[in-house]
Amino acid sequence: MKELLDYFKANEARYLKELTEFIAIPSISADPARRHDISKTATFVEKQLKGAGLKNVKQYPTKGNPVVYGEWLGAKGAPTVLVYGHYDVQPVDPVEKWKTPPFEMTIKNGKMFARGTADDKGQVFILFKVIEAYLKNTKQLPVNVKVIVEGEEEVGSTNLATFVKKNQRLLSCDTILIADTNMLGKDTPSITYGLRGLTYLEVAVTSLSGDQHSGTYGGGVANPIQVLAEMLVQCKDPKTSKIKIPGFYDDVVQLTRKDRAELAKIPHDDMHYARAIGATKTFGEKGYTTIERTGARPTFELNGIWGGHTGEGVKTVLPASAHAKVSMRLVANQQPDKIAKLFIDYFKSIAPDTVKVDVKLYDNNGHAALTPLDSPAMRAAASAIKKVYKKDPYYTREGGSIPVVADFQQLLGVDAILLGFGLPDDNLHAPNEKFDVSQFRAGLATTMYFFEEFAKTK
Ligand code: BES
Ligand code: MN
Ligand code: MN
Numbered sequence: 161m162k163e164l165l166d167y168f169k170a171n172e173a174r175y176l177k178e179l180t181e182f183i184a185i186p187s188i189s190a191d192p193a194r195r196h197d198i199s200k201t202a203t204f205v206e207k208q209l210k211g212a213g214l215k216n217v218k219q220y221p222t223k224g225n226p227v228v229y230g231e232w233l234g235a236k237g238a239p240t241v242l243v244y245g246h247y248d249v250q251p252v253d254p255v256e257k258w259k260t261p262p263f264e265m266t267i268k269n270g271k272m273f274a275r276g277t278a279d280d281k282g283q284v285f286i287l288f289k290v291i292e293a294y295l296k297n298t299k300q301l302p303v304n305v306k307v308i309v310e311g312e313e314e315v316g317s318t319n320l321a322t323f324v325k326k327n328q329r330l331l332s333c334d335t336i337l338i339a340d341t342n343m344l345g346k347d348t349p350s351i352t353y354g355l356r357g358l359t360y361l362e363v364a365v366t367s368l369s370g371d372q373h374s375g376t377y378g379g380g381v382a383n384p385i386q387v388l389a390e391m392l393v394q395c396k397d398p399k400t401s402k403i404k405i406p407g408f409y410d411d412v413v414q415l416t417r418k419d420r421a422e423l424a425k426i427p428h429d430d431m432h433y434a435r436a437i438g439a440t441k442t443f444g445e446k447g448y449t450t451i452e453r454t455g456a457r458p459t460f461e462l463n464g465i466w467g468g469h470t471g472e473g474v475k476t477v478l479p480a481s482a483h484a485k486v487s488m489r490l491v492a493n494q495q496p497d498k499i500a501k502l503f504i505d506y507f508k509s510i511a512p513d514t515v516k517v518d519v520k521l522y523d524n525n526g527h528a529a530l531t532p533l534d535s536p537a538m539r540a541a542a543s544a545i546k547k548v549y550k551k552d553p554y555y556t557r558e559g560g561s562i563p564v565v566a567d568f569q570q571l572l573g574v575d576a577i578l579l580g581f582g583l584p585d586d587n588l589h590a591p592n593e594k595f596d597v598s599q600f601r602a603g604l605a606t607t608m609y610f611f612e613e614f615a616k617t618k
Contacts, residue, residue, distance in 0.1 A: 161608060164293045168604045175289055175600075176272075178208070180265040182247075182281050183274045189225060189248035189315045198311050201247045202226040205309050208288045213295030214307060220327075222319040225311030229330070232295065233304045239618040240304040241611065242333035242574070243291075244564065245284025245340060246313035249276040250589045257591035270597045277595035278586040283339040284309060286581065286603040290611070293604075302615035306333060310564070313340075316358075316524030317563040324564070324571050335537035335614065336568055339603060341558050341580030346598065348427060349549040351541050352578035354455055354557030355565055357490035357528035359500045360463075363507060364518040365391065366481035371468075374478040381478070382514035385467045388482040394510050395486075395503075396460050400446040403460045403488075405506045408499065413492045415456055423451050426554050436585065455557030459489045489559060496525040526563025531575040536617035541577045544609035548602050560588075579610060 168175075187201035188194045202219050205228040209217045214230030225248065233240070252262040252275050260266040262275040272282060287307070294301045308331065310320050324331060341352040365388040367381060396403050403409070415423075428451050430442045444453040453459075467482030469475040488499055504519050511517045531538065533555060545553040558578070565576045581603035587593045 161612065163297055164290075164608050165605060167293050167297055168289070168601070168608075171289075171293075172601075175285070176265075176267070179272075179277075179282060179285050182208075182285060183265045183276050184263050186252075186263050186275070187248050187311065188251050189312050190251055198225045198248065202228050202311060205247050206230075208285075209307055209309075212288050212292035214291065214305075220323065222312075222323055224319040227311070227320065227323050228309045229307065231304075231306045232291070232301055233306075234300055235302060235304045235615070237618070238303050238615050239334035240306060240332070241614060242331055242336045242568075242572075243287050243305055243307045244336055244338050244568075244576070245287060245309050246280045246311065247284065247309050248311040248314050249279065249281065250314050252591070254591060259592055262591075262593075267597065271594045272597060272600070273592060273594045275593055277593055278582040279588045279593065280313070280340045282595040282600060283580060283582065283603065286339055286600060286607055287337070290604055290607040293608070294611070302611050305611075306331060313562065313564070316360075316522070316526060317567075318523050320564050321567045321571070324567055328571060331572055333572065333574055334618070335535075336565075336572075336574055336576035337607070337610065338562065338565070338576050338578050339580045339607070340562055341560075341578045342582040342584055342586070343580065343599075344427065344554055344556065345583065346596070347549075347551070348554060349545045349551055350426075350554040350556045351538070351545065352558045352580065353531045353533055353538075353555050354492075355529045355562050355578070356455070356458070356557075356559055357492075357494060357496055357526050357566070358487060358524065358561045358563070359490065359496040359503075360485070360487040360522040360524045361500060361503065362483065362485050362520045362522070363388070364481050364483050364520075365511070365515045366518070367515045368478070368480040371480050372478045374476040377478045382512065384479060384515055385482040387512060387515050388465070388467070388484060391507065391510055392462065392465075392484060392486075395507075401444050402446070403458065405460075405499075405502050407502050408458070411493045411495065411498075412458060415452060419456065420452065422555065423449070423456065423557070426451055426556060451557075454559040456491055458491050458494060461487050461489065463487055489561070490528050492528045492530055494528065496527060500525070526561045527566035528561075529565040529569060529576070530557075531577065535575065537575070537577050537614055540613035540617060541579050541610055543613050544579075544606045547609045548605045577610075579606065581606070
C-alpha cells in the first residue's frame with residue numbers, strides 16, 4: 161500500500177509530537193502516587209483510539225487501572241485481530257543515571273530516549289497509527305480490529321485476567337497482535353514465539369526483636385544476614401546452576417532435539433553478548449546454551465538483598481533481620497502459584513531454629529506462553545517482515561514475560577503474535593531507555609502489511 165507508506169512519511173512529525181505527549185505523562189504503575197497520571201494516560205489513549213477512527217471507544221474501570229478499548233468491525237467476512245499493548249511504564253530510579261530527563265522525549269542520532277519509548281508506549285503507538293492511517297486514507301481496514309490497552313502490565317496485569325474473563329465475547333478474535341518485544345537486531349528481524357512466566361516473592365529472616373551492639377551480642381546469637389545468605393545458597397547449585405527446590409523442574413516442558421536445532425540457528429556469540437552488557441563471560445545452567453537458558457529454561461534470581469547497616473561508614477551492628485527479593489522465571493508448563501508454594505515450603509524447611517522466616521508472595525506473576533510457528537497468523541507476520549526487512553525472520557523465545565498472553569490463550573483460545581520492534585540495547589526498565597526511529601518506521605510498515613497479509617487467510 162504505497163498510499164499508506166507515503167502517509168506515514170508525511171505524518172511522521174505529527175506522530176513524534178503526539179508520542180512525546182504520551183511519553184510525558186509518568187504512568188508508573190508500581191507507584192501509588194502516580195494514580196492521577198495513570199488516569200491521564202488512559203484518557204490520552206482513549207483520545208488516540210477515537211482519533212484513529214475506532215468505534216465504541218471507552219475506558220473500562222477495573223479494581224486497578226483502567227483498560228481502554230476500541231474496535232472497528234467493518235470488514236465483513238474478514239478475520240478479527242485483537243491488538244494489545246500497555247500504557248503503564250516502569251519506575252525511573254536510579255534517576256541520576258539518566259542522561260536526559262526520563263519523561264522528556266529526546267531524539268538523538270535517530271534514537272528516541274525516554275521511559276516508555278520501547279516499553280511499551282512507542283510500540284503500542286505504532287499500532288494506533290497504522291489503524292489511523294488505514295481509516296483516514298481508505299475508510300477501512302483489511303481486517304476487523306479490537307484494541308485493548310491496559311495500565312498494569314508492569315505490575316503483573318493483576319486485574320486484566322478478570323477483565324478478559326468477564327468480556328470474552330467482546331474480545332473474541334482470530335489472532336492477537338502485540339508489539340511489546342524485541343528483535344535480534346535492525347538487520348536480523350525476528351518474531352518472538354515464547355515468553356517466560358514469573359513468580360515474585362520477598363523473604364525476611366529474623367533472629368532478634370531489635371538491632372543490637374555487634375560487640376556485646378555478636379558471637380552469642382545467630383546473625384540473620386549470614387543465615388539468609390546460607391539459605392539462599394541452598395536454593396541453587398553454584399556449579400551447575402540447577403535449582404534445588406524439590407519438585408521445581410517437575411512440570412518443565414523439556415526442549416526437543418528439534419527445538420534445540422531451531423534455537424541453534426539464531427545468530428549469537430557468547431563473548432559479544434557478555435561484552436555488550438559489561439559482563440566478563442556468560443554463566444548459567446549447565447548443559448544449555450545461552451539462548452536456551454534465557455528463553456527456554458527456568459531461572460532463580462535474586463533481585464535485591466538488604467539488612468543491617470548499608471549507609472556510609474561503619475556501624476557495628478548485629479541486625480535483627482535480613483531481607484531478599486526473589487523471583488523465578490518459569491517456562492511451560494510450570495504454574496506460578498505451585499512454584500511459589502514449593503519455594504516457600506523448601507525455604508522454611510531449610511531455616512535453622514535460630515531464626516524466624518516470613519515470606520510474602522507478590523501478585524506480579526504470570527504463566528509462560530508459546531505460540532505455534534505453523535499458523536496463518538505466524539505466516540502473515542513472517543511475510544510482513546520479509547516485505548519490509550527483505551529477509552526472512554528468525555524465531556526467538558523471549559526471557560521476559562507478558563502475563564496476559566497465557567490468559568488470552570486459556571480464556572479466548574487464541575495465540576498471540578509477538579511482533580515487536582525493540583532492540584536488545586533499548587535499556588528496558590533501566591536508565592536511558594530508547595527506541596530507534598528506524599524501528600518505529602519499520603514497525604509502521606510491517607504492521608500495515610501484517611493486517612493485509614492476515615486478511616488473505618480467511
Ligand atoms: N515488554 C516487557 C516484556 C519483554 C521484556 C519483552 C524484555 C522483550 C524483552 C514487559 O513489559 C515486561 O517487562 N514484563 C515484565 C512482567 C512482570 C512485571 C510480570 C517482566 O518480564 O519482568
Ligand atoms: Mn512491555
Ligand atoms: Mn516492561
